[in-house]
Amino acid sequence: MGLQSFIAERKKVKDLLVMAHVVCGYPSFEDNLKELEIMAEAGVDVVELQFPFSEPSADGPLFVHANEQSLKSGTTVDQCFELMAQVSARFPFKVLMMGYYNTAFKMGEDVFIKRLKAAGGVGFILPDLPIEEAGSLHALAAEAGIEPIILMTPTSSDKRLAKLGAASRGLVYAVARKGVTGSKTNMGDDVIGLIDRCRQHTEVPIGVGFGIGCKQDMDFLRGHADMAIIGTAALKIWEHSGADGLRAFFKEMMA
Amino acid sequence: MDIFDFSDGREGYYGDYGGVFLPEILHATIEELLECFRECKADPKFWQEYVALLQNYSGRPTPLTHLENLSRELGGAQIYAKRDDLNHTGSHKVNNVMGQGLLTQRLGKKRVIAETGAGQHGFATATMAARFGFDCKIYMGAVDVARQRPNVFWMENLGAEVIAVEDGQKTLKDAVNECMRDWVTNMADTHYILGTACGPHPFPEMVSWFQSIIGLEAREQILAQTGRLPDRVFACVGGGSNAMGLFQGFIDEPTIELIGCEAGGEGVGSYMHSARLAYDDASVGVAQGYKTYFLQNDEGNMNETHSVAAGLDYIGVNPIFSHLHDTGRVRFEAATDAEVRETLKQTMRTEGLIPALESTHGFVVALKEAATMRKDEIVIVNMSGRGDKDIFTIADALDDAKWKSFIGGKADQYRAEKK
Numbered sequence: 001m002g003l004q005s006f007i008a009e010r011k012k013v014k015d016l017l018v019m020a021h022v023v024c025g026y027p028s029f030e031d032n033l034k035e036l037e038i039m040a041e042a043g044v045d046v047v048e049l050q051f052p053f054s055e056p057s058a059d060g061p062l063f064v065h066a067n068e069q070s071l072k073s074g075t076t077v078d079q080c081f082e083l084m085a086q087v088s089a090r091f092p093f094k095v096l097m098m099g100y101y102n103t104a105f106k107m108g109e110d111v112f113i114k115r116l117k118a119a120g121g122v123g124f125i126l127p128d129l130p131i132e133e134a135g136s137l138h139a140l141a142a143e144a145g146i147e148p149i150i151l152m153t154p155t156s157s158d159k160r161l162a163k164l165g166a167a168s169r170g171l172v173y174a175v176a177r178k179g180v181t182g183s184k185t186n187m188g189d190d191v192i193g194l195i196d197r198c199r200q201h202t203e204v205p206i207g208v209g210f211g212i213g214c215k216q217d218m219d220f221l222r223g224h225a226d227m228a229i230i231g232t233a234a235l236k237i238w239e240h241s242g243a244d245g246l247r248a249f250f251k252e253m254m255a
Numbered sequence: 256m257d258i259f260d261f262s263d264g265r266e267g268y269y270g271d272y273g274g275v276f277l278p279e280i281l282h283a284t285i286e287e288l289l290e291c292f293r294e295c296k297a298d299p300k301f302w303q304e305y306v307a308l309l310q311n312y313s314g315r316p317t318p319l320t321h322l323e324n325l326s327r328e329l330g331g332a333q334i335y336a337k338r339d340d341l342n343h344t345g346s347h348k349v350n351n352v353m354g355q356g357l358l359t360q361r362l363g364k365k366r367v368i369a370e371t372g373a374g375q376h377g378f379a380t381a382t383m384a385a386r387f388g389f390d391c392k393i394y395m396g397a398v399d400v401a402r403q404r405p406n407v408f409w410m411e412n413l414g415a416e417v418i419a420v421e422d423g424q425k426t427l428k429d430a431v432n433e434c435m436r437d438w439v440t441n442m443a444d445t446h447y448i449l450g451t452a453c454g455p456h457p458f459p460e461m462v463s464w465f466q467s468i469i470g471l472e473a474r475e476q477i478l479a480q481t482g483r484l485p486d487r488v489f490a491c492v493g494g495g496s497n498a499m500g501l502f503q504g505f506i507d508e509p510t511i512e513l514i515g516c517e518a519g520g521e522g523v524g525s526y527m528h529s530a531r532l533a534y535d536d537a538s539v540g541v542a543q544g545y546k547t548y549f550l551q552n553d554e555g556n557m558n559e560t561h562s563v564a565a566g567l568d569y570i571g572v573n574p575i576f577s578h579l580h581d582t583g584r585v586r587f588e589a590a591t592d593a594e595v596r597e598t599l600k601q602t603m604r605t606e607g608l609i610p611a612l613e614s615t616h617g618f619v620v621a622l623k624e625a626a627t628m629r630k631d632e633i634v635i636v637n638m639s640g641r642g643d644k645d646i647f648t649i650a651d652a653l654d655d656a657k658w659k660s661f662i663g664g665k666a667d668q669y670r671a672e673k674k
Binding site for chain 2: 052053054055056057058060061064065068071076077100101102103105106107127128129130132133151152153154155156157160164175178179180
């Protein structure tokens with residue numbers, strides 16, 4: 001089942017889906033599996049596995065540190081795909097690759113799509129690959145039934161949103177605010193306005209990410225977004241209060 | 256040949272290199288910048304204003320000096336140095352910065368940010384911001400902050416805030432990433448003054464355009480002084496802005512050889528260098544907003560780089576040079592740290608000139624080749640920066656015992672004052 005129909009199925013039983021995030025190999029692959037197990041138990045719907053990159057310029061301090069430490073401990077692309085294969089076979093959630101374009105470019109776009117498909121991934125998020133540069137990769141993805149996740153942002157003009165909408169497949173990632181991952185977002189009319197504007201330009205479901213970290217954020221998004229994307233907040237909890245903390249966090253977020 | 260004529264190809268591409276690889280959130284900002292830059296480039300008044308500013312504030316045109324002693328000593332080609340070291344703030348960086356300052360005014364923005372490696376670009380940006388009345392934040396790798404305190408001192412005294420970047424290798428590339436993070440947050444009132452001809456389009460074109468003033472002057476000057484054009488033109492290449500600047504004065508003459516001089520660090524096979532094009536260790540990749548040759552591993556993660564000159568210590572090279580390397584229009588050579596130390600001493604003693612360690616890389620290759628050329632041939636080398644203000648770094652590089660004992664004495668004095 002492709003990402004979009006998977007989301008449609010899930011939406012029949014819950015009104016706000018959840019996407020969670022781990023950085024492969026940080027703090028370790030063992031920890032990743034423990035985190036993912038908790039996420040699966042909590043009923044997380046989609047998980048993005050971030051392949052670490054040495055220049056993560058769209059990420060905030062916590063993920064920058066995670067990327068750096070993961071690479072320092074020797075994480076390879078092979079290991080990331082292995083993790084992907086393992087978790088997509090074992091857990092009910094769908095798995096996306098998240099990372100930077102150079103990872104895909106360096107192995108070759110065709111190899112990237114093949115390996116992603118073979119590992120059970122259903123899509124990818126490459127924040128530094130604008131649609132103008134994505135033609136060949138998106139074509140390869142379409143052939144393989146892999147969804148490229150397009151980002152829509154508060155600074156995108158209507159003209160731009162129309163262009164992005166035309167390229168969107170599976171899921172749109174609406175970036176709730178300017179900046180990098182990890183800082184707080186004030187959920188308010190701006191975010192609602194952004195979701196409404198995105199809806200005018202795409203038929204695919206909309207996930208909202210950047211700065212989602214508490215129950216109030218979830219309540220706020222319910223009825224507006226199709227999916228809440230939780231990144232930094234979960235890693236922060238994992239680092240401060242481990243497995244029990246993370247279990248409690250997702251339980252509360254998804255209540 | 257107009258390398259910036261994109262009508263036959265893709266906008267912002269030089270062969271296979273260049274482009275814009277940025278987060279979607281910056282799309283509108285880059286469009287706005289591109290539009291503003293196109294207006295400026297098409298407006299002769301803008302260029303006039305730019306030249307006047309550099310003349311009245313920075314001492315342009317900088318001279319072209321015949322290095323008679325070195326030429327005689329080597330017994331080969333006549334060597335001329337383009338003296339961009341005589342700019343205000345001590346290097347060619349001020350050209351680009353003043354140009355982008357005028358552009359920031361046109362954009363109506365009030366705040367500027369910049370990355371810096373050696374500190375030259377940060378110093379120039381802080382100077383420009385003081386002059387134009389912009390708020391200014393400079394990002395600099397923590398390692399560079401530690402080894403370039405004098406430039407940090409000046410930036411802070413000029414009113415800029417200097418942020419020591421603690422991520423990654425804590426050097427130039429990490430400062431670039433941190434600028435990107437600031438920019439994706441504050442683009443509404445902030446212009447990013449990128450310091451070299453790298454990064455996403457239109458930066459490579461824009462920085463090259465501002466720096467072309469070096470080549471325009473040099474061409475006129477060599478014709479006035481010798482009645483002919485040079486045979487070879489040399490410049491050091493970190494990101495490549497000073498070389499792009501000088502080369503543009505000569506690129507349309509197919510008989511003039513252009514030679515880019517990269518940082519060979521500890522030499523071929525050492526993996527402790529920053530030679531992207533002269534050595535075979537780099538491969539094509541996409542990072543920091545553009546596609547070019549990077550010093551990276553098989554999985555696309557960047558390798559550590561090294562140079563005695565912090566300003567050349569960088570993973571990538573401007574996309575225009577990647578293209579001109581492929582086409583063979585520019586030849587790339589490398590100078591090692593050891594060669595740089597020797598040539599610096601030679602240049603100081605023979606000509607009374609103190610090139611920056613960065614610029615000395617150009618001198619190494621220029622002197623080597625000039626010695627093998629005929630006496631009636633002419634070479635120009637870009638003295639893109641002056642070394643005397645980097646006394647700490649140069650004294651270190653030359654391992655000067657008297658300097659070390661002086662600093663030791665100073666340290667004792669400060670310690671005593673503290674008590």
